[in-house]
Amino acid sequence: MKPSLEHCFKLLLLLALGGVTMHVPDADVLSSLGALRLYGHFSFHDATAMARDFGNRCSLLPATVLHPGSVSDIAATVRHVFSLGERSPLTIAARGHGHSLMGQSQAAGGIVVRMESLRGDRLQVHDGSMSPFVDAPGGELWINVLHETLKYGLAPKSWTDYLHLTVGGTLSNAGVSGQAFRHGPQVSNVNQLEIVTGRGDVVTCSPEENSDLFYAALGGLGQFGIITRARIALEPAPKMVRWIRVLYSDFASFTEDQEMLIMAKNTFDYIEGFVIINRTGILNNWRTSFKPQDPVQASRFQSDGRVLYCLELTKNFNSNDAGTMEQEVTALLSKLRYIRSTLFHTDVTYLEFLDRVHTSEVKLRAQGLWEVPHPWLNLLIPRSSIHRFAKEVFGKILKDSNNGPILLYPVNKSKWDNRTSVVIPDEEIFYLVGFLSSAPSLSGHGSVAHAMNLNNQIVEFCEEADIGMKQYLAPYTTQQQWKAHFGARWETFERRKHTYDPLAILAPGQRIFPKASLPLSL
C-alpha cells in the first residue's frame, strides 16, 4: 500500500499544468451548466473550501460547486453531465460534511454538490406507528437528526462515535459504533432511500421496491447515486446513560469479556474498547469527569508504561428505573475480569453521551489540533486472527498511543446484511480496529510520515500473515486494489456501477472507476 498521497499530488500537478489534460472541462461546458434552471445556484468562490477534508492530506480543486435548492437541481445537473456523454471529463462528487480522509468527497476539475445546502426543512419524524421512523435529507448532520427525534422521545438505534457527519456520508460507508453488536451498522437500520442515479433519475428504493439500487447504495461509496433522503428506524430514547470504563492488562481477558458481552442476552447498550500503550503514571485522571468506584485504590493504580486495554460500556436508564439499572450493571460487571481498582463511571444524558466526541473536538480546536492531517487507518479483523494481530501490532510495531486513540471492539456479522455493498471479513465475529492518529507536526513522532510508516507496517503484516483483514474507509487508488478488496463481490459491484452510473460520473474521489471520457485530442 504505497501512500495515496502521491497519487493525489500527481493529479494536482496534472491540473496545474493546465488544459493539456482531460481533467479540465472547457468554458463552454461550464457555461452550459450556468444555463440550467435551478432553485439553487453554482458558485466558484468556495471551490478551495470544497477541496479540503478532515484527512487534510489531499486537496483537489473542483471547477464549480453546486448549492442545490432542491432534489431536482441535483437531478438536472447529473442529467446534464450524463447527456454530455463521453465528450466531457466532468465528474460529480456529493460532499457531506467533508469528513473523508483522502479526498473521497472531492472532484478534481468537476462539480462538488454541497449536500448540506439541502437540509433542515425536510427532516420529518413519523411517530404514529409501532415502528417509528425519521425522513432525513442526505446532507443532514446526525446531531440534528438526534435533536429533532428527541423532541418526540425517540432516537435512531445505531450510531457513529461522532455525530457531526452526514446521513448520506455515513450510509455510503457503513456507520459503526458500540451499538452495532445489537442493531448492526447504520446501513442495517434504513427502511428506504431516495436516490439520484448517475443517469439523473430520481428513484425511491427500499427492500421491497428497486431493492437492487437500495442495497447497492448502502455502503456503496457514493458510486451508484446521490442519497437525497433516508428513512431511518427509531426507538424510544432513554433519558440517561451510565457510562463505564474499566481497565485490563491482559488482552485475552479483555477480548473474551467483550465477546461474552456482545453475545449475552441481557447486556450493556453500548460496547466498545480501546488500547492504551505506554502511558506512564497514575491513570485515574485519564478522563476527569469519570469517578472511580474506589478512589483510594484507583489513586494507587500505576500503569508503568504497560499496554492496557480499556473496556467502555453504557447502560441506558430513566430516572424511575435507576435502581434496576444499578442492579443490572453490578451483576454484569461481577462477571468481568478487569483490574478491580480501575472501575470508573459517570451518569450523563443520552445526548451528552452520543455527542461525546464533539466535546473533544471543541477542546482540540481551541488548541489548534483539530485541523491537522489525520492519517487514520481503520481495519476489520476476523476474530480468529485478533490475538496474532494484537501480539504483533501492540507488542512490536507500536511503541506508544499518544498520537490518537486506538479503538478495538467486536461485532457480530449476522447483523450486517450481505446484500449491501459493505465489505467485511468472512467470519461470524470480527473486530473493528481504528488507529485514529493526528499528525500536528512536520517531522518526528507527530508527523504524517511517522504515522504512515506505522500504518504501512500494520497493513503489510496483515497481508504477509494472511490475517483476512478488510479495510474500512479504504483509501485505495487503483482498480486492482479495489478488486482485491471486494473479492467475490466485485462482479456485483461492477454490474451495479454499469447499471446506475454507466459513465462513472459519481464520487470520483474513491478512485474505483475512471470517468468514461474521450481524450480531447481525438
Ligand SMILES: Cc1cc2nc3c(=O)[nH]c(=O)nc-3n(C[C@H](O)[C@H](O)[C@H](O)COP(=O)(O)OP(=O)(O)OC[C@H]3O[C@@H](n4cnc5c(N)ncnc54)[C@H](O)[C@@H]3O)c2cc1C
Ligand atoms: C471524528 C470522526 C469520527 C468518526 N467516527 C466514525 C465512527 O464512529 N464510525 C464510522 O462508521 N465512521 C466514523 N467516521 C467516518 C465517517 O463515516 C466518514 O468520515 C464519512 O465519510 C462521513 O463523513 P461525511 O458525512 O462528511 O461524508 P463525506 O466525507 O463528505 O463523503 C463521504 C463519501 O460519501 C459520498 N457522499 C457524501 N454524501 C453522499 C450522499 N448524500 N449520497 C451519496 N454519496 C455521498 C462522498 O462523495 C464521499 O465519497 C468518523 C469520522 C470522523 C472525522
Ligand SMILES: *[C@@H]1O[C@H](CO)[C@@H](O)[C@H](O)[C@H]1NC(C)=O
Ligand atoms: C451472532 O448472532 C447470531 C444471531 O443473533 C447468533 O445466533 C450467534 O450465536 C451470534 N454469534 C456469536 C459468536 O455471538
Ligand SMILES: *[C@@H]1O[C@H](CO)[C@@H](O)[C@H](O)[C@H]1NC(C)=O
Ligand atoms: C514510552 O514513552 C516514553 C516517553 O513518554 C519513552 O521515553 C519510551 O521510550 C517509551 N517506551 C517504549 C517501549 O517505546
Ligand SMILES: *[C@@H]1O[C@H](CO)[C@@H](O)[C@H](O)[C@H]1NC(C)=O
Ligand atoms: C447472504 O446471507 C444469506 C443468509 O444469511 C445466505 O443464504 C446467502 O447465501 C448470502 N449471500 C451471499 C452472496 O453471501
